[in-house]
Amino acid sequence: MDVIIRPTAAEAEELTARMIADAINAKPEFRLGLATGATMENVYANLSKMNKAGKVDFSQVRTWNLDEYVGLPPEHDQSYRYYMNKNLFNNINIDIRNTHLPDGMAADEVAEAERYDDSIEEAGGIDLWLVGIGCSGHVGFNDPGTSFSSRTHVAYLTNTTYEQNKIYFNPPESMPRRAFTAGVGTVLDAKKVVQLITGKRKAGIAAAAIEGPMTAMISSSALQLHPDTVVILDAEAAAQLKLRDFYDEVFMNDPKWEAYR
Numbered sequence: 001m002d003v004i005i006r007p008t009a010a011e012a013e014e015l016t017a018r019m020i021a022d023a024i025n026a027k028p029e030f031r032l033g034l035a036t037g038a039t040m041e042n043v044y045a046n047l048s049k050m051n052k053a054g055k056v057d058f059s060q061v062r063t064w065n066l067d068e069y070v071g072l073p074p075e076h077d078q079s080y081r082y083y084m085n086k087n088l089f090n091n092i093n094i095d096i097r098n099t100h101l102p103d104g105m106a107a108d109e110v111a112e113a114e115r116y117d118d119s120i121e122e123a124g125g126i127d128l129w130l131v132g133i134g135c136s137g138h139v140g141f142n143d144p145g146t147s148f149s150s151r152t153h154v155a156y157l158t159n160t161t162y163e164q165n166k167i168y169f170n171p172p173e174s175m176p177r178r179a180f181t182a183g184v185g186t187v188l189d190a191k192k193v194v195q196l197i198t199g200k201r202k203a204g205i206a207a208a209a210i211e212g213p214m215t216a217m218i219s220s221s222a223l224q225l226h227p228d229t230v231v232i233l234d235a236e237a238a239a240q241l242k243l244r245d246f247y248d249e250v251f252m253n254d255p256k257w258e259a260y261r
Contacts, residue, residue: 001223002230003210003247004257009198009234010042015260016130016196016232017046021056022259023128023192028060031120033129033187034088035066035140036080039196040132041087048091058094064120065101066131066140066187070154070178072104078169079104102152102180109180113152117186126190133197136160137205137218141181144217148225150183184222192228195220200236207240 006012020043024030034040050056065080074081081101089099100119106112120126131139136158142150143158157165157177166172187193197206209220210231223229238244251257 001210001226002250003238003241003243004230004232004251004260005235005238005241005244005247006232007235009236012196012198012232012234013042014046016194017043017050018260019194019230019232020128020130021047021050024056024058024061027127028057030061031123031125031127032061032063033066033126033131033182033190034063034084035131036083037132039198040130043130043196044088044091048088051092058092061094062098062123063094063100064116064126064182065099066129067179067181068102068104069176070104070109070180071176074101074104078175104180109154113154113180116152116180116182120186120189128192128194129187129190131187131193131195131220131223133195133202133205133209133220134161135164135201135205137209137220139184139187139195139220139223141179142184142219144219146184146216146219148188148214148216148219148222149185151186152180152182154178155181184219188222188226190226193223193226193230195223195229195231196233197231197237198234200239202237203239206231206233206237207242211242 006015051058068080072079089096102116103112136144141155143161166175169175209218214221214224
């Protein structure tokens with residue numbers, strides 16, 4: 001696991017966008033895993049600007065998202081399909097037919113989860129999966145207790161996750177308590193994982209996920225198992241890391257990061 005700390009959230013978001021753009025430029029037929037939430041909005045804004053400036057081309061890119069609420073149609077303003085269209089897909093030159101999310105209205109939830117994993121496998125797997133971290137340490141909606149080998153499934157959301165996300169709904173109690181989520185194992189299958197963590201409220205859980213023991217109670221800790229994970233944090237989110245000085249030294253001296261310093 002590589003850990004990169006930037007002074008501000010804006011710099012962390014810009015670095016994340018640059019890494020994704022560079023990966024796409026190196027392989028135009030890129031298979032990209034995506035996340036939602038406030039943390040990702042500026043990443044997508046940066047990618048949209050880069051696309052408009054001719055610095056990255058999405059015309060051959062295919063995407064898969066981590067999750068979608070059960071019971072929300074795509075046009076609902078809190079569905080993740082709506083979020084992705086608004087924040088990224090409608091602003092870049094991607095073929096919307098190449099963008100994939102679980103169907104929150106699927107009649108057969110088990111079949112839909114299997115179909116989603118199958119679609120990733122049939123495409124050849126995810127080249128890079130962009131993820132964040134929830135306040136309980138979850139990736140996607142893989143709340144505490146989720147197996148590291150889990151595949152795409154419908155999860156019942158914990159109270160912590162519910163409280164964190166219901167503020168986006170009007171009224172708040174209209175937020176669904178169940179959602180499709182790519183499993184921890186589904187994420188670990190990606191060739192590369194890039195995790196973005198910003199803000200002081202994430203400092204404790206970031207330290208636990210990066211430097212603490214691997215545990216199903218913190219699904220993000222499973223990323224320690226992945227052979228090519230890059231965690232990008234701002235200074236506030238990195239405040240409780242014990243090896244902060246070491247991470248900074250590696251970033252400033254390892255030749256592989258020269259283009260991003």
